[in-house]
Amino acid sequence: MPVEESASTDEPQKSDRPVLLVIADSLSYFGPKGGLPADHPKIWPNLVGAELDWDVELIGRIGWTCRDAYWALIGDPRVWAAVPRAGAVVFAVGGMDTLPSPLPTALRELIRYVRPPVLRRAVRATYNWLQPKLSKLGRPVALPPKVSVDYLEQSREALAQLRPDLPVVAVLPSVHDCAAYGRVHSGRERAVQALRAWSSKTSVPLVDLGDAVRDNIFSGEANPDGIHWGWAGHTAVANSMVKTLQEVR
Numbered sequence: 001m002p003v004e005e006s007a008s009t010d011e012p013q014k015s016d017r018p019v020l021l022v023i024a025d026s027l028s029y030f031g032p033k034g035g036l037p038a039d040h041p042k043i044w045p046n047l048v049g050a051e052l053d054w055d056v057e058l059i060g061r062i063g064w065t066c067r068d069a070y071w072a073l074i075g076d077p078r079v080w081a082a083v084p085r086a087g088a089v090v091f092a093v094g095g096m097d098t099l100p101s102p103l104p105t106a107l108r109e110l111i112r113y114v115r116p117p118v119l120r121r122a123v124r125a126t127y128n129w130l131q132p133k134l135s136k137l138g139r140p141v142a143l144p145p146k147v148s149v150d151y152l153e154q155s156r157e158a159l160a161q162l163r164p165d166l167p168v169v170a171v172l173p174s175v176h177d178c179a180a181y182g183r184v185h186s187g188r189e190r191a192v193q194a195l196r197a198w199s200s201k202t203s204v205p206l207v208d209l210g211d212a213v214r215d216n217i218f219s220g221e222a223n224p225d226g227i228h229w230g231w232a233g234h235t236a237v238a239n240s241m242v243k244t245l246q247e248v249r
Contacts (some may be wrong), residue, residue, distance in 0.1 A: 017055050018087025020048060020245075021079065023069045024060035027174055027209070028092050030228035032221065035062070042231055045090075047238035052245065057082040060092075063108075065143045066151040069093045073155050088167040088245055089159060091152060094195065095173040095209065097143035098187040102134035103127060105142050128180075135182035145187075145194035152195075156202060167248040169241070170195065174209040177217055178226035205244050212236040 022028060022045045029036050029043050036043055038058040041050070049056035059072050059079055069091050073079055083089075111127060114120040156168055172195055173188050188210070199206050216222050216233035223229065229237075 015055050015085075017053060019082045019085045020045060020052065020054045020056045021082045021086045021089045022056065022058045022060070022092055023072055023079070023089070024058060024092035025064040025068075025096050026060065026062035027095060027228060028058060028060055030062075030223060031234070032223050032228075032230040034223070042234060044234040044238040044241065045092075047234065048241050048245070051238070051242050052087070054087055055085075063096055064093055065097045066091070066093050066148040066155075067143060070151040070155045070158075073158060083159070083162060083166070086163070086166055087249065088169060090241065091155060091168070091170045092209075094148055094152075094171060094191065095176075097141060097145070097148040098173045098185065098191045099142050099176075099181050100135040100138050100184050100187065101140060101142040102137055103131060132180050132182045135180075135184050138184050138186035141187035141191075145191045148191065149194050149198045152204075153198065153202070156204060167245070168204050169244055169248065170199070170204050170206055172196075172206050172208040172210060174227075174229075175214050175217055176227040180225070181227075183226070205248055207237070207240045207244050209237060212240050 024045070026035065028045055029038060029040070031040070031042065040046065045056050045058050048054075057078060059076055061068070064072075108127065111120060111124050114123050152170060159166055159168060172192050175188070176185055177183055195206060198204070213229050213233035213236060216230050216236065217226070219230070219232070221230040222233060
């Protein structure tokens with residue numbers, strides 16, 4: 001008896017709804033008690049998706065800068081799959097770029113590869129001891145504003161080549177009260193100036209995360225780490241993002 005072709009070989013059905021593609025750092029998926037799955041209904045990308053009746057594709061990782069967002073854009077096949085259906089792309093990165101990083105960012109990234117484990121733990125403990133103390137210097141930052149903007153522009157140009165009509169939204173950095181960074185954020189203002197200059201040249205709208213979450217960060221209801229938001233922060237960001245997306249659609 002001939003064997004019928006399995007239905008599992010059929011291509012999966014795709015939704016007809018637009019996709020909100022968000023390339024982000026951990027601010028987009030951490031809540032008041034820590035990291036959350038990408039489909040958690042209370043993080044701001046999903047609040048926006050629910051309001052617009054869009055699907056959401058959240059691509060992110062803790063510590064990502066604008067440089068990491070560009071690498072994800074050109075290297076992650078989930079991004080490639082989402083772009084043809086995207087109703088808008090949000091680059092929700094840039095805050096990490098502005099944080100004081102007196103110890104090289106590459107050092108932090110490489111700690112996980114140190115062997116043996118006892119040496120790795122010692123290196124991490126030393127890094128965590130030094131980072132808040134040296135952060136009080138306020139400089140250098142993780143990524144200079146000029147470099148951050150350059151990666152955002154490369155990302156915008158890459159999308160424009162594929163989808164010239166695709167709305168792109170970026171953000172101004174959040175604010176923090178984080179002891180791990182010495183409660184210092186002197187790099188934010190320079191980044192804001194550079195991002196606004198880029199926005200005026202490219203017409204890419206900016207959502208000000210700092211304005212949206214400032215009250216929440218200093219209310220005692222945010223994450224105890226002083227950098228990630230509580231639910232009120234996610235709601236405020238979602239409201240600002242929905243307003244911006246409705247204006248550019």
